[in-house]
Amino acid sequence: MKTDQFNFGGFVKQLNNIMEMRFNHSLKQWDLTSSQFSVIMFLLHHQGQAINQKMIEEAFRLKGPTVTGIVKRLVEKDFIQRRPDPLDRRINYLELTKKGLELExxxxxxxxxxxxxxxxxxxxxxxxxxxxxxxxxxxxxxxx
Structure with a gap:
């Protein structure tokens, strides 16, 4: 296969779109999107560590408002909770709730x-x- 005939980026994008669509369809039974589930998995893999929103932004290369929306919806659905830093009220640590832990x-x-x-x-x-x-x-x- 010649590389000038192979649209690598387009192929990867198509695979990603299809896989994300299928995964989102499967996650509907838990009222989750793949982005929300990725945050839950990140928190599962970092249990016992103090994880804040900025760390999630960096890990997923997302902007603050995007992560804020994801976190807000996960809190509303009772999958995660915010715990304020006792020394700096501007910082909230994110933790899984019992419902969030059961998803794994x-x-x-x-x-x-x-x-x-x-x-x-x-x-x-x-x-x-x-x-x-x-x-x-x-x-x-x-x-x-």
């Missing part, structure tokens, strides 16, 4: 199902190669 096993099962379906028919060797290539591409574009 439910949604992770759904993620596994979707990934298995998406990667069906691809050999383990090709999956290893794909992972290696994607890591190289990510490294190429983040080290510029």
């Amino acid at each position: 096993s439910l949604v992770c099962t759904e993620i596994t199902r979707l990934e298995t379906e998406t990667l069906r028919g691809i050999s383990p060797e090709h999956l290893d190669l794909l992972e290696s290539l994607l890591h190289q591409i990510l490294e190429n574009i983040t080290n510029q």
